[in-house]
Amino acid sequence: xxxxxxxxxxxxxxxxxxxxxxxxxxxxxxxxxxxxxxxxxxxxxxxxxxxxxxxxxxxxxxxxxxxxxxxxxxxxxxxxxxxxxxxxxxxxxxxxxxxxxxxxxxxxxxxxxxxxxxxxxxxxxxxxxxxxxxxxxxxxxxxxxxxxxxxxxxxxxxxxxxxxxxxxxxxxxxxxxxxxxxxxxxxxxxxxxxxxxxxxxxxxxxxxxxxxxxxxxxxxxxxxxxxxxxxxxxxxxxxxxxxxxxxxxxxxxxxxxxxxxxxxxxxxxxxxxxxxxxxx
Amino acid sequence: xxxxxxxxxxxxxxxxxxxxxxxxxxxxxxxxxxxxxxxxxxxxxxxxxxxxxxxxxxxxxxxxxxxxxxxxxxxxxxxxxxxxxxxxxxxxxxxxxxxxxxxxxxxxxxxxxxxxxxxxxxxxxxxxxxxxxxxxxxxxxxxxxxxxxxxxxxxxxxxxxxxxxxxxxxxxxxxxxxxxxxxxxxxxxxxxxxxxxxxxxxxxxxxxxxxxxxxxxxxxxxxxxxxxxxxxxxxxxxxxxxxxxxxxxxxxxxxxxxxxxxxxxxxxxxxxxxxxxxxxxxxx
Amino acid sequence: xxxxxxxxxxxxxxxxxxxxxxxxxxxxxxxxxxxxxxxxxxxxxxxxxxxxxxxxxxxxxxxxxxxxxxxxxxxxxxxxxxxxxxxxxxxxxxxxxxxxxxxxxxxxxxxxxxxxxxxxxxxxxxxxxxxxxxxxxxxxxxxxxxxxxxxxxxxxxxxxxxxxxxxxxxxxxxxxxxxxxxxxxxxxxxxxxxxxxxxxxxxxxxxxxxxxxxxxxxxxxxxxxxxxxxxxxxxxxxxxxxxxxxxxxxxxxxxxxxxxxxxxxxxx
Numbered sequence: 001x002x003x004x005x006x007x008x009x010x011x012x013x014x015x016x017x018x019x020x021x022x023x024x025x026x027x028x029x030x031x032x033x034x035x036x037x038x039x040x041x042x043x044x045x046x047x048x049x050x051x052x053x054x055x056x057x058x059x060x061x062x063x064x065x066x067x068x069x070x071x072x073x074x075x076x077x078x079x080x081x082x083x084x085x086x087x088x089x090x091x092x093x094x095x096x097x098x099x100x101x102x103x104x105x106x107x108x109x110x111x112x113x114x115x116x117x118x119x120x121x122x123x124x125x126x127x128x129x130x131x132x133x134x135x136x137x138x139x140x141x142x143x144x145x146x147x148x149x150x151x152x153x154x155x156x157x158x159x160x161x162x163x164x165x166x167x168x169x170x171x172x173x174x175x176x177x178x179x180x181x182x183x184x185x186x187x188x189x190x191x192x193x194x195x196x197x198x199x200x201x202x203x204x205x206x207x208x209x210x211x212x213x214x215x216x217x218x219x220x221x222x223x224x225x226x227x228x229x230x231x232x233x234x235x236x237x238x239x240x241x242x243x244x245x246x247x248x249x250x251x252x253x254x255x256x257x258x259x260x261x262x263x264x265x266x267x268x269x270x271x272x273x274x275x276x277x278x279x280x
Numbered sequence: 281x282x283x284x285x286x287x288x289x290x291x292x293x294x295x296x297x298x299x300x301x302x303x304x305x306x307x308x309x310x311x312x313x314x315x316x317x318x319x320x321x322x323x324x325x326x327x328x329x330x331x332x333x334x335x336x337x338x339x340x341x342x343x344x345x346x347x348x349x350x351x352x353x354x355x356x357x358x359x360x361x362x363x364x365x366x367x368x369x370x371x372x373x374x375x376x377x378x379x380x381x382x383x384x385x386x387x388x389x390x391x392x393x394x395x396x397x398x399x400x401x402x403x404x405x406x407x408x409x410x411x412x413x414x415x416x417x418x419x420x421x422x423x424x425x426x427x428x429x430x431x432x433x434x435x436x437x438x439x440x441x442x443x444x445x446x447x448x449x450x451x452x453x454x455x456x457x458x459x460x461x462x463x464x465x466x467x468x469x470x471x472x473x474x475x476x477x478x479x480x481x482x483x484x485x486x487x488x489x490x491x492x493x494x495x496x497x498x499x500x501x502x503x504x505x506x507x508x509x510x511x512x513x514x515x516x517x518x519x520x521x522x523x524x525x526x527x528x529x530x531x532x533x534x535x536x537x538x539x540x541x542x543x544x545x546x547x548x549x550x551x552x553x554x555x556x557x558x559x560x561x562x563x564x
Numbered sequence: 565x566x567x568x569x570x571x572x573x574x575x576x577x578x579x580x581x582x583x584x585x586x587x588x589x590x591x592x593x594x595x596x597x598x599x600x601x602x603x604x605x606x607x608x609x610x611x612x613x614x615x616x617x618x619x620x621x622x623x624x625x626x627x628x629x630x631x632x633x634x635x636x637x638x639x640x641x642x643x644x645x646x647x648x649x650x651x652x653x654x655x656x657x658x659x660x661x662x663x664x665x666x667x668x669x670x671x672x673x674x675x676x677x678x679x680x681x682x683x684x685x686x687x688x689x690x691x692x693x694x695x696x697x698x699x700x701x702x703x704x705x706x707x708x709x710x711x712x713x714x715x716x717x718x719x720x721x722x723x724x725x726x727x728x729x730x731x732x733x734x735x736x737x738x739x740x741x742x743x744x745x746x747x748x749x750x751x752x753x754x755x756x757x758x759x760x761x762x763x764x765x766x767x768x769x770x771x772x773x774x775x776x777x778x779x780x781x782x783x784x785x786x787x788x789x790x791x792x793x794x795x796x797x798x799x800x801x802x803x804x805x806x807x808x809x810x811x812x813x814x815x816x817x818x819x820x821x822x823x824x825x826x827x828x829x830x831x832x
Contacts, residue, residue, distance in 0.1 A: 041457065043426070056743065077747060080744050080746045081746070085744040092737050093738075093742075094768060109745075139771055143321065153745055169454060170450070170453045170454055172319075172483055172523065173525040175320075175321055242528060247550060250554045261528050265532055269541070273560055335786070339782055362791065364787060365788065367786075369782065369786040371783065375730065376730075378783075380726065381726050389789075390787035392798055393787060393790070394791055395793040402798075
């Protein structure tokens, strides 16, 4: 069944008006329910590609089908029902005068029923712990709250696919983990999730598929273990795999790729140091 | 080594807030040290940075008690432009701290304000741009550079003013891996080759272990720990309490230690971790 | 967006000293305010167009400004057409258009004055961008400082201009973000809808710009802006022979203008 594919890129090229070739032939498919991370240096084309998923940019050559719509034929606002895009800086997305209004904004535009909007707003505020600040002005909230509110606004349109542009950038560990928990939850509820990030440790712990971009091409595409096992290739792109991955190699583990701290602890206890009781 | 920064009983509160942003800070920093400041968001790290050149309390008003003395100058008594000759400040948002039309204007700006002669400005500009690896970028527009290049221009700008201390507030947090690495190398060379005292706020613990001599941990406006990277990253309880994640190898070692494995010293980098794990394997 | 930025070209206009261009600009401004006869204003317009041609910058690069001007011009024309107290009645309009202040007649003077106003405004609207588009901002600032404009004022003016691209960039991100939240993209949509979308954009735009300006404040004072020391200027500026030609011509134009005006020529 073809309907399982939510994003279908066919030889997508994008050249900016200034002549920069940001995408040089991307062919890939993303299936319903996947949890994908796109990594790469700035200028590698990952944000350009992500902006093709919701039609903000159109291919200058090739085509892209999003939820079976060719993005050339549909408006961004129409696609926003199916694809939610959470910008890196929540402040760019918020403009209403209270949290409640902000969340209700999208559904109102799409002419949902009043009662339906109310239920939706209530549920989302409850799920995202925004109830206590419902009356507050969005710009008076803390960064963490603003970021959750930005997610809430996208969630209110109930899209199938979520794109997160650098969700943890500029945040401390706790802030980053809180937003990642939320994203994990979305994926667990069956949503397709695509994150753009530079944070290899975070990507290793959360994503289930990694696409490495370089100079407008998808140069690696696979499970985190497959991708991070290619240590040399990643280093040639100046991307550092997680420290534990390199530690494992240095300890002589060449046939097995370790990508998280938990895996490393288990490996050391059961296999390397033989102290037994691997699972914690 | 004599100390270049002396902070005594510093407490600072922003207007209309209950909790002070900085509380009872006492600190002395020796000339030529590389000091990393870490702590969760909202722990007062940025406010702390703004104290060194007098931006707190001059630009950010509030109640300040105690004293901050940098290079012999009390920040309460001296204007920011005077302190600027001794303390250079680089902030997180690379783009909005650059406001000139070309890199040339940008780097010259500070020197011009200090009344430096034209020929001397030319010399300092050449040196500063060469130091950060951006020679030949004089005619470029700062806004058209990559984030990493912008931060290096920002560093060149303060470097041309020849301060003894550089304070950098999360200079790499919005950069990609290549950009971060290049900026960190420049910062490290400022310390190694030019002997500048560095105060670096960062969330990247790998950078902390790699470059810093000393780590100051802040939480809720207070200094809760002050020591070497190893002494800080060996304290599992502290790290958990204030949500700081140490380098992965330290985290692994702390976890093993908790399970009763006789870890000696907590490793803070890859090399140490390899040595320690091999030692443990042979001991078994 | 409305706005003009420097365009790098190798032309005589570009290589003029900033001070020369400021002088020429002042002369054109003054004359355009002094004369009301459309013929005279057309002469000035021709002069400005000549300068545009010499600068090799297509007028289409200020399309935004010209579009904006079009609306203003229409309003001015209509106002003058109906309300200018002229004497030579051309024809009479009666019925529902007769409002307070409208004599009922369209007059020759009304038309002439309206056309002159539009032309005068047009000259001002296109000569100012030419200065900005042919003079790098640092040169412009230096020119202002050299003609004894206080440094602080000159700096703030030129910095404000240099921050325009950053603000435009932020505006485009915000508008993208709003599209993603379901706001329709109005290709040729109603003006009312466009205005509403723009109103929504203003809040994040202003707050974001305000936050940036705080950083700017810190960055500037950290680099000794406002130090109680006599400031030096790294950039240099020199007059070349063509500068003297333009300066002489501008002065001549100014003197001629004053003489004509004293003789009551060029006014209606």
